[in-house]
Amino acid sequence: MLIINIKGLVGMHPKETLVLRGSEMANLPILENAWLLLENGLIKDFGLMDNCPSEKETLNAEGKFVFPSWCDSHTHIVFAASREEEFVMKIAGKTYEDIATAGGGILNSAHKLQKATENELFESASLRLKDMIRQGTGAVEIKSGYGLTVESELKMLRVIQRLKSAFPIPIKATFLAAHTYPAEYKNNHHGYINLIINEMLPAVAEEKLADYIDVFCEKGFFSVAETDEILSAAAKYGLKPKIHANQLSVSGGAQIGVKNNAISVDHLEETDAEVLAILASGNTIATLLPSCSFYLNIPFANARGLLNANVAVALATDYNPGSTPSGNMNFVVSLACIKLKMLPEEAINASTLNGAAAMEMSHEMGSIAIGKKANLFMTKAMPSLAFLPYSFGQSQIETIILNGEIYNG
Numbered sequence: 002m003l004i005i006n007i008k009g010l011v012g013m014h015p016k017e018t019l020v021l022r023g024s025e026m027a028n029l030p031i032l033e034n035a036w037l038l039l040e041n042g043l044i045k046d047f048g049l050m051d052n053c054p055s056e057k058e059t060l061n062a063e064g065k066f067v068f069p070s071w072c073d074s075h076t077h078i079v080f081a082a083s084r085e086e087e088f089v090m091k092i093a094g095k096t097y098e099d100i101a102t103a104g105g106g107i108l109n110s111a112h113k114l115q116k117a118t119e120n121e122l123f124e125s126a127s128l129r130l131k132d133m134i135r136q137g138t139g140a141v142e143i144k145s146g147y148g149l150t151v152e153s154e155l156k157m158l159r160v161i162q163r164l165k166s167a168f169p170i171p172i173k174a175t176f177l178a179a180h181t182y183p184a185e186y187k188n189n190h191h192g193y194i195n196l197i198i199n200e201m202l203p204a205v206a207e208e209k210l211a212d213y214i215d216v217f218c219e220k221g222f223f224s225v226a227e228t229d230e231i232l233s234a235a236a237k238y239g240l241k242p243k244i245h246a247n248q249l250s251v252s253g254g255a256q257i258g259v260k261n262n263a264i265s266v267d268h269l270e271e272t273d274a275e276v277l278a279i280l281a282s283g284n285t286i287a288t289l290l291p292s293c294s295f296y297l298n299i300p301f302a303n304a305r306g307l308l309n310a311n312v313a314v315a316l317a318t319d320y321n322p323g324s325t326p327s328g329n330m331n332f333v334v335s336l337a338c339i340k341l342k343m344l345p346e347e348a349i350n351a352s353t354l355n356g357a358a359a360m361e362m363s364h365e366m367g368s369i370a371i372g373k374k375a376n377l378f379m380t381k382a383m384p385s386l387a388f389l390p391y392s393f394g395q396s397q398i399e400t401i402i403l404n405g406e407i408y409n410g
C-alpha cells in the first residue's frame with residue numbers, strides 16, 4: 002500500500018531510538034507533504050511527495066496526518082462485569098479505598114471473574130479490544146489480577162494467550178495475582194504470597210503464560226517488603242516487573258520497582274523529590290495513567306517534574322472496570338495535555354514510542370521507521386497536529402492500518 006499526499010507523517014524517529022527521556026520527549030519529527038510505502042506488513046519507505054513512487058494500491062491522505070498506532074502499555078481488559086454501581090457510590094461520596102474496604106473494588110471483580118468461563122471472558126475482552134483498536138491502539142499489554150486463585154489467574158492468562166492468537170496486534174501478558182489479598186487471606190498475607198510464589202508462578206512459567214510480573218504496591222494492598230519478595234521470586238522465572246506504584250500514597254513502590262529493574266512503574270499520582278530522583282537514576286519508565294486520575298478524582302501525576310528530572314514518561318489507559326472504564330488513548334493524550342501540562346509532542350511520544358518501550362516493543366512499534374511494523378492510523382483532515390488532543394472527546398481517526406492493511410474489524 003502506498004499512502005500519498007500526507008499532510009504530516011508523525012513520529013519518524015531514527016530506528017535506533019528506542020526510548021525518549023526528559024527534554025527529548027518534546028521532539029516529535031514530522032514530515033510534511035509525504036508518502037509512505039507499506040509492504041509485507043512493514044514500513045518499506047517514506048519520503049516527500051516531490052519524489053513519490055508511482056506504484057501499488059494508493060490511499061490519498063490529503064489534509065490528513067498519519068501516526069504510528071497508540072501503544073497502550075497498561076490495561077486490565079479481561080474482566081467479567083462492569084462496576085457502575087461503584088461509580089454511583091463514588092458520586093455519593095465514597096472513596097476508592099472505602100469501596101475496597103467494604104468488599105467492593107478488585108474483590109468484587111474477582112468474585113464475578115471466578116464464576117465466568119474462559120469463553121465468556123474471551124468474548125467480552127475481544128469486544129473491548131476491538132473498540133480500542135478502532136480508537137487507534139495497535140499494541141497492548143493486558144494484566145491478570147481479577148482471578149486471585151490458582152485456577153482463575155491461569156484462566157485469565159489463558160484468555161490473554163487466546164487474544165494474542167486471535168488479534169492482529171502485538172499483545173504482552175502480565176501476571177498480577179498480587180493485585181489484592183483474597184478475603185480468606187486478609188489476616189494471612191504470607192499464606193497468599195506463598196500461594197503466588199509456590200503454586201501460581203511455577204504454573205504460569207510452565208505454560209509460558211506471562212511476559213511480566215506486576216504487584217499493586219500500596220497502603221492496604223502489598224507492602225514494599227511483600228512486593229520485593231514477589232518480584233524476587235518472579236525474577237527466577239525470568240519475569241521482569243511492571244508494577245503499580247504510588248497510586249494512592251508515596252508507597253515506596255517506585256523505589257522497589259527501580260531496585261528490581263522494573264521495565265516500568267505505573268500510576269505515580271503521588272510522588273516526591275526522592276521518587277523523581279530514583280526514577281532519574283535508572284532506566285525504569287514512568288507510566289502515567291491520567292484517565293484513572295480523571296475518573297477517581299485523585300491527583301494527576303507530576304509529569305512536568307518527571308520530565309524536568311530527565312525521566313522517560315509513557316502514557317497508557319489503565320482500562321479496567323473499577324478505576325478507568327475506558328480504553329481510549331485519544332482521551333489519554335488530551336488529558337495529558339490538559340491536566341499533566343504535557344505538550345502535544347510529548348504526549349504523542351509518550352503514547353507511541355515510549356508506550357512501546359514500556360512493553361519492550363520499541364524495536365518494532367511506536368514510530369515511523371523503515372522495517373517497523375506497519376501499525377498506523379490516518380486521521381480525518383486536521384488543521385494541525387495539536388488539533389488531535391485539543392478536540393478532546395471527539396475521534397479524529399478515520400482509517401486504521403494494521404500489518405500494512407486497512408482494518409475493518
Ligand SMILES: N=CN[C@@H](CCC(=O)O)C(=O)O
Pocket residue numbers: 106107110217245248293319321322323324325
Ligand atoms: N490499582 C490497581 N488496579 C487497578 C484498579 C483495579 C480495580 O479497581 O479493579 C488500577 O490500576 O487502577
Ligand SMILES: [Zn+2]
Pocket residue numbers: 075076077245319321
Ligand atoms: Zn492498573
